[in-house]
Amino acid sequence: xxxxxxxxxxxxxxxxxxxxxxxxxxxxxxxxxxxxxxxxxxxxxxxxxxxxxxxxxxxxxxxxxxxxxxxxxxxxxxxxxxxxxxxxxxxxxxxxxxxxxxxxxxxxxxxxxxxxxxxxxxxxxxxxxxxxxxxxxxxxxxxxxxxxxxxxxxxxxxxxxxxxxxxxxxxxxxxxxxxxxxxxxxxxxxxxxxxxxxxxxxxx
Amino acid sequence: xxxxxxxxxxxxxxxxxxxxxxxxxxxxxxxxxxxxxxxxxxxxxxxxxxxxxxxxxxxxxxxxxxxxxxxxxxxxxxxxxxxxxxxxxxxxxxxxxxxxxxxxxxxxxxxxxxxxxxxxxxxxxxxxxxxxxxxxxxxxxxxxxxxxxxxxxxxxxxxxxxxxxxxxxxxxxxxxxxxxxxxxxxxxxxxxxxxxxxxxxxxx
Numbered sequence: 001x002x003x004x005x006x007x008x009x010x011x012x013x014x015x016x017x018x019x020x021x022x023x024x025x026x027x028x029x030x031x032x033x034x035x036x037x038x039x040x041x042x043x044x045x046x047x048x049x050x051x052x053x054x055x056x057x058x059x060x061x062x063x064x065x066x067x068x069x070x071x072x073x074x075x076x077x078x079x080x081x082x083x084x085x086x087x088x089x090x091x092x093x094x095x096x097x098x099x100x101x102x103x104x105x106x107x108x109x110x111x112x113x114x115x116x117x118x119x120x121x122x123x124x125x126x127x128x129x130x131x132x133x134x135x136x137x138x139x140x141x142x143x144x145x146x147x148x149x150x151x152x153x154x155x156x157x158x159x160x161x162x163x164x165x166x167x168x169x170x171x172x173x174x175x176x177x178x179x180x181x182x183x184x185x186x187x188x189x190x191x192x193x194x195x196x197x198x199x200x201x202x203x204x
Numbered sequence: 205x206x207x208x209x210x211x212x213x214x215x216x217x218x219x220x221x222x223x224x225x226x227x228x229x230x231x232x233x234x235x236x237x238x239x240x241x242x243x244x245x246x247x248x249x250x251x252x253x254x255x256x257x258x259x260x261x262x263x264x265x266x267x268x269x270x271x272x273x274x275x276x277x278x279x280x281x282x283x284x285x286x287x288x289x290x291x292x293x294x295x296x297x298x299x300x301x302x303x304x305x306x307x308x309x310x311x312x313x314x315x316x317x318x319x320x321x322x323x324x325x326x327x328x329x330x331x332x333x334x335x336x337x338x339x340x341x342x343x344x345x346x347x348x349x350x351x352x353x354x355x356x357x358x359x360x361x362x363x364x365x366x367x368x369x370x371x372x373x374x375x376x377x378x379x380x381x382x383x384x385x386x387x388x389x390x391x392x393x394x395x396x397x398x399x400x401x402x403x404x405x406x407x408x
Contacts, residue, residue: 048261057252058378062389072408073401174262185266190394197277204276 004033006180008168010041011092011128012085013176014067014078017118019189021076023179026192030199032181036099036114038092041176043165048174052085070189077123086129089161091117093152094134096160101151104144112141208237210384212372214245215296215332216289217380218271218282221322223393225280227383230396234403236385240303240318242296245380247369252378256289274393281327290333293365295321297356298338300364305355308348316345 005027009016027034045051054060064080071078095117098110116137120126127133131149139145151157168178172185179186179195184203186195198204209231213220231238249255258264268284275282299321302314320341324330330337335353343349355361372382376389383390383399388407390399402408 044262048263050260050263056254056378058248058373058376059252059254062376062378062391065389066391069408070398073398169262172262172266174260174266185269187266187270188394190392190398193397194274194277194394204273 002030002032003182004035006035006037006171008037008039008171008173008176008178008180010176011038011088011117011121013041014063014080014122015070015189016176017122018067018070018074018076018078019177019179019192020114020118022074022189022192023177026196026199029196032199034111036095036111037164037168038088038095038114039165039168039173039176040087040089040092040161042087044169044174047169050174054084077119079123079125081121081125081127083127083129086121086127088128090131090134090152091128092161092164093157094138094148096164097148097151097157098138098143100160101157102143102147104147105142109141109143113138113143116141206234206236207386208239210239210241210375212241212243212375212377212380212382212384214380215242215292215321215325217245218267218284218326219274219393220380221326222271222274222278222280222282223381223383223396224318224322226278226393226396227381230400230403233400236403238315240299240315241368241372242292242299242318243369243372243377243380244291244293244296244365246291248373248378251373254378258288281323283327283329285325285329285331287331287333290325290331292332294335294338294356295332296365296368297361298342298352300368301352301355301361302342302347304364305361306347306351308351309346313345313347317342317347320345 007023009020023034053063068078095110095113098113099108102109117128120137121128135145135149138148175187177189181195181198211227213224227238257267272282299314299317302317303312321332324341325332332338339349339353342352379391381393385399385402
């Protein structure tokens with residue numbers, strides 16, 4: 001099997017959510033796995049000098065319209081959450097814990113956690129910025145919320161998230177989602193068709 | 205015939221150029237004409253607080269890579285011009301003159317001028333920011349360069365460009381290309397497939 005596709009995303013990013021519902025089928029079609037990399041766009045924006053999308057005049061209005069339109073086009077359940085955006089430090093830490101340290105299941109529950117958290121925010125307006133809500137979702141997917149909460153306070157997990165942000169920036173990640181096929185970067189949920197073509201042709 | 209598609213673009217925008225080579229075939233497929241609206245992104249950026257794309261760390265590097273990649277994917281001739289970006293006030297004014305005032309040809313030479321100018325910049329590295337180069341291209345497509353140069357200094361043509369920028373901002377244009385199908389806005393050369401689907405389905 002070829003190298004997994006690297007999927008960098010911020011849990012608060014609507015385009016990250018939209019792409020997260022499509023990327024697995026696309027990867028499977030080309031016999032690829034996914035490596036999921038939750039990051040904090042806030043850390044990235046310190047380097048790029050960018051602001052949250054909706055804070056830009058004109059562009060923000062378009063984006064809010066486009067989130068809904070793209071979701072409807074692809075039949076992806078979606079409603080704009082409030083508050084938006086939210087900080088997702090706790091959720092990112094919980095996800096890295098689930099990826100690397102949870103021993104409660106035979107196969108990792110990290111990917112179900114990612115989908116459950118995105119869905120909680122973008123279809124049920126649950127505030128994934130709140131650590132309590134994160135731990136509820138952790139529990140709902142069958143993970144040990146107490147073990148997770150304890151681990152998320154440790155320097156090891158804190159460093160894990162920091163390292164993920166740093167690596168993302170080193171690789172040139174400036175937005176969400178940012179998808180690497182081998183080392184080829186693609187930015188945006190609207191590039192999935194281009195990624196499909198890239199994988200089909202083996203690049204160009 | 206349905207309402208023409210409104211194509212807003214900055215002559216200095218690579219994605220505007222890439223889309224300009226594709227939009228006519230797409231429009232024709234759906235029995236639509238194109239209304240071309242050259243604008244100055246500089247005027248738009250004063251409202252949105254944005255900067256030229258390549259000035260953003262990380263994002264700028266990606267964009268430069270992506271211009272070439274997207275051109276190769278679609279077999280569009282492309283090379284990164286230098287200097288980049290350039291101011292295109294003279295070229296925009298010449299284009300509006302050609303659209304609305306030139307009487308030298310039976311059918312308008314404004315669209316050939318648009319394609320010739322984009323091609324001059326993105327395939328021959330001619331500096332379309334220089335009024336002399338603009339007038340050379342005006343002449344090459346068969347327009348009266350002297351009449352054009354004289355007209356471009358008049359308040360009427362200056363106002364025409366200002367009005368185009370103002371209207372663009374009123375309609376929510378914040379980047380290039382920005383394409384309106386009826387009143388539905390689509391941003392970016394990577395949305396042509398979505399526009400195709402929109403036109404096919406009659407929206408959703």
